[in-house]
Amino acid sequence: MFIQQLINGLTLGSIYALFALGYTMVYGVLLMINFAHSEIFMLGAYCGLGMLCVLPMAASGPAMFAVFAAAMFGSGAVAMLVERVAYRPLRHAPRLSPLISAIGISIFLQNLIMLTVGAQSMPYPEKFPIRQFEFWGVTLSTLQIFIFFLAVILMLLLNLFLRKTKMGKAMQATAQNHLVSQLMGINVNTIIALTFFVGGGLGGAAGVLNGLYYGSIKYNMGFFPGIKAFTAAVLGGVGNIKGAMAGGFILGILEVFAAGYLSSEYKDVIAFVVLIVVLIIKPGGLFGEQVTEKI
Amino acid sequence: MxxxxxxxxxxxxxxxxxxxxxxxxxxxxxxxxxxxxxxxxxxxxxxxxxxxxxxxxxxxxxxxxxxxxxxxxxxxxxxxxIARTFQNIRLFANMTALENVMIGRHVRTRSELAEALLRTPGFKQEEKAIQDYARSVLDLVGLLKAGNDLVKNLAYGDQRRIEIARALATExxxxxxxxxxxxxxxxxxxxxxxxxxxxxxxxxxxxxxxxxxxxxxxxxxxxxxxxxxxxxxxxxxxxxxxxxxxxxxxxxx
Amino acid sequence: MKLPISKPYLMSGVLLLLLVWPFLWGGDNAYALYIACLIGIYTILCLGLNITIGYTGLLDLGFMAFYAIGAYTAAILSIHGVSFWLTLPVCVLVGGGVRYLLGLPVLKLRGDYLAIVTLAFGEIVRLVANNTVGLTNGPKGLPRVGEKISEIRLFGWSLNDTIHFYYLILAFVLLAVLVSHRLEHSRLGRAFVAIREDELAAELSGIHVARVKSVAFVISGMFGALAGAIYAHWIGFVSPEMFTFWESVFLVAMIVVGGMGNIGGVVLGVILLVGVPEILRSTLGAKFVDYRMLVFGVVMVAVIIFRPQGLIPSKRRSLELHTPEAE
Structure with a gap:
């Protein structure tokens, strides 16, 4: 039972972790909660589904690659567009304005999908056969292994990108200080757009994984996972990339255990309670330090 | 000492x-x-x-x-x-100059919710006293005529003086x-x-x-x-x- | 904006129109009254929310929680036969009390975190209402089969027609406007706005920020619970799906579009976002409803970018500037 819950928790957690990166990266550079990120996640799932339906070939490596490429590129592009249209004009506005704008975008994107694709949930086709392993009374599926490892690989790639590439370093510099980065010759607008693209792409991949895991998607699928991924980002200290990854796994495990040992009706409540408690007790997250406002 | x-x-x-x-x-x-x-x-x-x-x-x-x-x-x-001003001006940008100074009176006045909702005679009297005091301080810093302007529309030097006036209003x-x-x-x-x-x-x-x-x-x-x-x-x-x-x-x- | 007629005349005109409104609709009375009542309920809600968002600058994304608390408290009490006139103050006190307790930890948080925490609280209230079947009958809502929310009795009359509720709601809307107006032009109301403009400067100008914020937060919660209690009696039914996150966002949208911190702006926002879509639905058909949210999303973004102060911006009142008499 315990091991089983742990495995399920890690699978779910890897989706949250991937999803949380988009919140944390955007918060890092813009200090804003990108409320529309949950819709980027949803769009990724839909892009992936579109590709799955179009592709004639059965399960194969290249087919899966195409599905994820479509989802990540589509989500990344929309995230970038959203930044350009709805957030950039508000960069010097009062702090709550971009949040309100983001909520507007969230409403728009959800309803756009509902009106164009449909309000009912859509099945996610199983293109490749899922095998179940059983050992010591624990079930582990190839799908769970796939989800976990793909998420981990993407996170490693992100880490590599941030540490080794010029663009990645510029992104970290921008998160530290816009003005100084600009003076160092970094085009801050480009970097912010890139942050949305990368964060959005990872969110899109998480959307596809979510679709594969639960077997169906819906226009409003982003809301609850979105709150949970945001909670994961807060747990890890918003703006802290490794923290968000850790937070995602912690939250996934917590949720599965809460559903298993407490009550499944209240599993969503758990995330909300964790969110409130962490923000009140340790708003800097588990690994973050407290920042004092300069006066 | x-x-x-x-x-x-x-x-x-x-x-x-x-x-x-x-x-x-x-x-x-x-x-x-x-x-x-x-x-x-x-x-x-x-x-x-x-x-x-x-x-x-x-x-x-x-x-x-x-x-x-x-x-x-x-x-x-x-x-x-003890009252203070700030190195970077911190006024209530979307309030008038007079209102900014009236905020300084907050600490020396006491009407609360009930008085405000019932408009008691005491409330009206205090409200008038707040305005009078704020006007006199505004006059002291030489900005009475700008009293009804939003402070964000005032010149930089005037904003500094409004900030001093707000501080002075706390007595x-x-x-x-x-x-x-x-x-x-x-x-x-x-x-x-x-x-x-x-x-x-x-x-x-x-x-x-x-x-x-x-x-x-x-x-x-x-x-x-x-x-x-x-x-x-x-x-x-x-x-x-x-x-x-x-x-x-x-x-x- | 200069009005062609003076404010007292305008206000009297509006009041007169509101009083005779039900009689302007000879045949199609019920629907016109229904929309008017709905606008009234939302006006009370939004004027309450405006105290936190508009005056004090605290973004609340879970305000429907207090509407729900008011509605459920009213439904439960009145099913057990408690009179409306006793239920109402109890609801207001319960709403205010819960709001006070919520405020203790969360009001210390920075703006965007506060928004997310209130969102979480709103969802917790909804999920609890959905799952505590014994008390709330879960997703099926209250009253249960065979139960009934008791009628409101006033001077021996029973309020059972929409027109009765129209005047009841109107009375409470006027009360809400009066409270908002008096609050706005008081020592406390100025402190709200000062906190919105610059919290630290407000504290350092002598305002007990934590306390004043808590007062604003509690009053707004009371408005929410009041609206919920009236709604429960009017419609005679409450269920958790009435109080979703998107409903809370909808309230924020009304305030943002109408004009944060301005009573007239808030009322206009409610009319535009509640009244107009209802009227369009009745004329253009249900298909329109599907596009409603899509349009709201765009309008919210457009307003916050191009007209952040809303359609009717809040305007500071000019005060007398004669030099005070020499001391």
Whole structure:
């Protein structure tokens, strides 16, 4: 039972972790909660589904690659567009304005999908056969292994990108200080757009994984996972990339255990309670330090 | 010390490993003007934040009118009689000049929710008193005519004076001015200096952080110099100007 | 904006129109009254929310929680036969009390975190209402089969027709406007706005920020619970799906579009976002409803970018500037 819950928790957690990166990266550079990120996640799932339906070939490596490429590129592009249209004009506005704008975008994107694709949930086709392993009374599926490892690989790639590439370093510099980065010759607008693209792409991949895991998607699928991924980002200290990854796994495990040992009706409540408690007790997250406002 | 108003003893504040203010001991007498100078980053504004309760000192204490105020909340410090302005103007941008000053009366008035909703005679009377007092302070700083303008539409120098007016409206016995002439032209600076003279004649003590030496030397009864968070010198403007440690700190030897 | 007629005349005109409104609709009375009542309920809600968002600058994304608390408290009490006139103050006190307790930890948080925490609280309230079947009958809502929310009795009359509720709601809307107006032009109301403009400067100008914020927060919660209690009696039914996150966002949208911190703006926002879509639905058909949210999303973004102060911006009142008499 315990091991089983742990495995399920890690699978779910890897989706949250991937999803949380988009919140944390955007918060890092813009200090804003990108409320529309949950819709980027949803769009990724839909892009992936579109590709799955179009592709004639059965399960194969290249087919899966195409599905994820479509989802990540589509989500990344929309995230970038959203930044350009709805957030950039508000960069010097009062702090709550971009949040309100983001909520507007969230409403728009959800309803756009509902009106164009449909309000009912859509099945996610199983293109490749899922095998179940059983050992010591624990079930582990190839799908769970796939989800976990793909998420981990993407996170490693992100880490590599941030540490080794010029663009990645510029992104970290921008998160530290816009003005100084600009003076160092970094085009801050480009970097912010890139942050949305990368964060959005990872969110899109998480959307596809979510679709594969639960077997169906819906226009409003982003809301609850979105709150949970945001909670994961807060747990890890918003703006802290490794923290968000850790937070995602912690939250996934917590949720599965809460559903298993407490009550499944209240599993969503758990995330909300964790969110409130962490923000009140340790708003800097588990690994973050407290920042004092300069006066 | 007779007539002692403010007594800072061994005040220390760390930020991370950095000692922003380090063992500062300082007194201000009733009605005295103390100039606080020192290079950028010397800890002057941090000292203001320690006095006004924005930060609690990590060591040492601040006493005001023989009462310990370090550890109090900022609004309690204001109630005790200390008001301040800010290095970067912090006004209520979308309120009128008069309303900004009326906010300063908050701490000296007491009508609450019930009075406001019932419009009791006491409420109306107090409301009128708030407006009258605010107008008189606005008049004192010479900006009565701008009373109904939103402060965000006022000129920079006027905004600084509104900030002083807001602080004065709290009826302080000690006023802390954080670079009141920063960014001003000589005429405006002279006006603010004149205003400080008026405030002093009302018997209000002032601590002023200032970079323009002529302003400091002119207005101050006494000057204290901070460098790297420590008080390196204190005395009459004349003595301080001659002190080699001060010269060294400023020339960065 | 200069009005062609003076404010007292305008206000009297509006009041007169509101009083005779039910009689302007001879045949199609019920629907016109239904929309008017709905606008009234939302006006009370939004004027309450405006105290936190508009005056004090605290973004609340879970305000429907207090509407739900008011509605459920009213439903439960009145099913057990408690009179409306006793239920109402109880609901207001419960709403205010819960709001006070919520405020204790969360009001210390920075703006955007506060928004997210209130969102979480709103969802917790909804999920609890959904799952505590014993008390709330879960997703099926209250009253249960065979139960009934008791009628409101006033001077021996029973309020059972929409027109009765129209005047009842109107009375409470006027009360809400009066409270908002008096609050706005008081020592406390100025402190709200000062906190919105610059919290630290407000504290350092002598305002007990934590306390004043808490007062604003509690009053707004009371408005929410009041609206919920009236709604429960009017419609005679409450269920958790009435109080979703998107409903809370909808309230924020009304305030943002109308004009934060302005009573007239808030009312206009409610009319535009509640009234107009209802009227369009009745004329253009249900298909329109599908596009409603899509349009709201765009309008919200457009307003916050191009007209952040809303359609009717809040304007500071000019005060007398004669030099006070010499001392």
């Amino acid at each position: 007779p007539g002692e108003l403010l007594a800072i003893r061994d005040a220390t504040k760390y930020f991370g490993g950095l000692e922003a203010v380090s063992g500062v001991t300082l007194q201000v007498a009733d009605g005295e003007v103390l100039g606080l100078i020192g290079p950028n980053g010397a800890g002057k504004s941090t000292l203001f934040n320690l006095i006004t309760g924005v930060y609690a000192p990590d060591r040492g204490e601040v006493r005001f009118k023989n009462r310990k105020i370090s550890g109090c909340k900022p609004h309690q410090v204001v109630a005790a009689g 302080p016995s000690l006023l802390l001015l954080d670079e009141p002439t920063a960014g001003m032209n000589p005429t405006e600076s002279a006006e603010v200096m004149g205003l400080m003279g008026v405030i002093k004649r009302k018997g209000i003590a002032i601590i002023v952080i200032e970079h323009q030496m002529d302003v400091v030397m002119n207005i101050s009864d006494r000057v204290a110099v901070l460098d790297y968070g420590k008080k390196i010198c204190e005395g009459s403007p004349f003595e301080v100007q001659k002190d080699p440690k001060v010269i060294e700190a400023y020339l960065g030897a």
